Amino acid sequence: MDYFEPKTVSEALSLLAKYGDKAKVIAGGTDVLVDMKYKEEPGCLINIKRIPGMDKIQENGASLGIGPLVTIRAIETSKLIRERLPVLWESCHQFASLQIRNTATIGGNICRASPSGETLAPLLVLEAKAKLAFSDGEKLEGFNSLFVGPGRTTLGSTGLLTEIQIPYAPQASRSAYLKHAVRGAMDIAMVGVAVLVTPDAMHSKLNDVRIGLAAVAPTPIRAQKAEALLRGQPLTAALVNEAAAVAASESSPISDQRSSAEYRGWIVEALTRQGLEQSWKAATGKEVA
Amino acid sequence: MNLAINLTVNGKSVSATAEPSTSLLDFLRDTLNYKGTKLCCNTGECGACTIIFDGKPINSCVALAADANGAEITTIEGLADGDKLHPVQQAFIDTGAVQCGYCTPGYIMSVKVLLDRTTKPTAEDIEEAVSGNICRCTGYTKILDAINLAADRMAGGS
Numbered sequence: 001m002d003y004f005e006p007k008t009v010s011e012a013l014s015l016l017a018k019y020g021d022k023a024k025v026i027a028g029g030t031d032v033l034v035d036m037k038y039k040e041e042p043g044c045l046i047n048i049k050r051i052p053g054m055d056k057i058q059e060n061g062a063s064l065g066i067g068p069l070v071t072i073r074a075i076e077t078s079k080l081i082r083e084r085l086p087v088l089w090e091s092c093h094q095f096a097s098l099q100i101r102n103t104a105t106i107g108g109n110i111c112r113a114s115p116s117g118e119t120l121a122p123l124l125v126l127e128a129k130a131k132l133a134f135s136d137g138e139k140l141e142g143f144n145s146l147f148v149g150p151g152r153t154t155l156g157s158t159g160l161l162t163e164i165q166i167p168y169a170p171q172a173s174r175s176a177y178l179k180h181a182v183r184g185a186m187d188i189a190m191v192g193v194a195v196l197v198t199p200d201a202m203h204s205k206l207n208d209v210r211i212g213l214a215a216v217a218p219t220p221i222r223a224q225k226a227e228a229l230l231r232g233q234p235l236t237a238a239l240v241n242e243a244a245a246v247a248a249s250e251s252s253p254i255s256d257q258r259s260s261a262e263y264r265g266w267i268v269e270a271l272t273r274q275g276l277e278q279s280w281k282a283a284t285g286k287e288v289a
Numbered sequence: 290m291n292l293a294i295n296l297t298v299n300g301k302s303v304s305a306t307a308e309p310s311t312s313l314l315d316f317l318r319d320t321l322n323y324k325g326t327k328l329c330c331n332t333g334e335c336g337a338c339t340i341i342f343d344g345k346p347i348n349s350c351v352a353l354a355a356d357a358n359g360a361e362i363t364t365i366e367g368l369a370d371g372d373k374l375h376p377v378q379q380a381f382i383d384t385g386a387v388q389c390g391y392c393t394p395g396y397i398m399s400v401k402v403l404l405d406r407t408t409k410p411t412a413e414d415i416e417e418a419v420s421g422n423i424c425r426c427t428g429y430t431k432i433l434d435a436i437n438l439a440a441d442r443m444a445g446g447s
Contacts, residue, residue, distance in 0.1 A: 097421020
């Protein structure tokens, strides 16, 4: 196996261009090392850990830039993220174990593109963008189009994620990240649901609502039909129930050792309902009537 | 292809070479001969291989040895002061928190980091600190006793 520790993004990109599909990018390594041990070694390992400047959390006006090498623990211990992006903070707080959070990076969680990736539903509802570098230039890709299948993103084998840009949600908005798992720590979500609601000034209806679903489709998805049903409406218990059922119908879960597809559908419905109720109450101080 | 890796283990500067695919755990155990750090699940799930890397607990089985170049590492061998055990080690013995013992070095490293930060940990602090360490023998009660005893002793300066 060839091995490189590029010192710049362009050096990493030329290695990717040279080795193509044989190359594997490694950052924290918590997933890549397991694959190398139990599946196969890549022809070439490109360790991007030593590229300077990619481990920063920076505020740029109304958005936050997170470098791909920022660890999950650094996000969890960032006061700024806890205050301004609580839905992302919550997912990092529930992420694996302390040991893994100290090593795993947000870039790795994104590029791994697991349908159940812990940070992905929150990033979807935050309408984050990924800055992707290719040898012929940079590109900003929305998270709604970044994932193309399990383990696959539009980076393909030639691109490198260089930043995650997250616009702050409106001040009046509130969010929830709900994960259904058996043990809690070290457990992969059977279902993950992120909800963000923005009420109007009168707290009478929803100006905006975003629902992200993880582990219930080939990629993390937004429940767009459920969102459309809710947007602009007063939030009643009947509407919440209807939207939760629609969100479940938008998911296309599989059955595996963690749960059956049918069960996952029920959980999507339950967590969507709970997420809407919880974030509506946090935003307005009122129960869903 | 062999990489030269220079690091500090338990306060001592060490240099050795490793294949680039080598995990930090294998490097510590098989190249540097620190056998106290245990290989168990080898997938980053059980915490038996926990070491302290630049002040933070990590699972050494899912870290690259290459990333330890320039790092400061503490393993279980680095805790005792001569014949005097570290208060966390002593507390695990005194409370009977060790049965088969395989998870113990990993637990002790996680607890050391916690108690270096605070000797008055809340139940939540303790849960967070050791939620990545799995014990199949004790049922955890004795381990919690050990953590609380070690915290008391460290707070008391004994």
